[in-house]
Amino acid sequence: MMISLFSLFCLSLALAVFSRLIYKLWLGPIRMQQKLQSQGLKGPSYKLLHGNTKEIISMRKEAIKVPCDSGQHDMFPRILPHLNTWMKLYGNNFLIWIGNQPQIVVSEPELVREILNDKEGVYRKIKPVSHVKKLLGDGLVVAEGEKWSKLRKLANHAFHGESLKDMVSAMVESVDIMLERWRYHEGKEIEVSKEFKVLTSDVISRTAFGSSYVEGKNIFDMMMMVF
Structure with missing residues (x-):
């Protein structure tokens, strides 16, 4: 009886972990994608596990294969071919997936201004990994809240x-x-x-x-x- 209860517990635990994994890697991203699409925010379809990373890598490889034209000064299609392609397909603002993590690409000037101002503190900054933090320090790029406001005021005069x-x-x-x-x-x-x-x-x-x-x-x- 004890073995049977233990087996049942292990099975329940395994099912719970599996269900959580399925939701995190598939159901959750699909639901979010559908919800954002209903609000008018489109983008390339989510792929299990890798999201859109395989497409991004493939586009970059293809772009690098093409010889660089010395008379061409527009490097955006060569450096970020995936964003260049998807902006043409989905507009200035769209959703992409890095693994199972969603990222909203915003290139509409007014929305960019609103996000950078962020007076309500709605748009949280991603915490940089250790080596990036060493490069950026603790300045305007990574600072938030009151500290960001103080640094912004100090920098405002220089960039006026x-x-x-x-x-x-x-x-x-x-x-x-x-x-x-x-x-x-x-x-x-x-x-x-x-x-x-x-x-x-x-x-x-x-x-x-x-x-x-x-x-x-x-x-x-x-x-x-x-x-």
């Missing part, structure tokens, strides 16, 4: 329209210096990623510290060692 206008001349000067340097490499290959890293550092040096990248190179070198 008038402040950005004052930086234009420094940015132009940095670009002119880079282009002048490139003239000496005519007919030779240029490591563009390295050049743009130097350009970014130079712009930061001129706009934030009033000096060129070359003058503050030691500081940037030490920063790179930290990261």
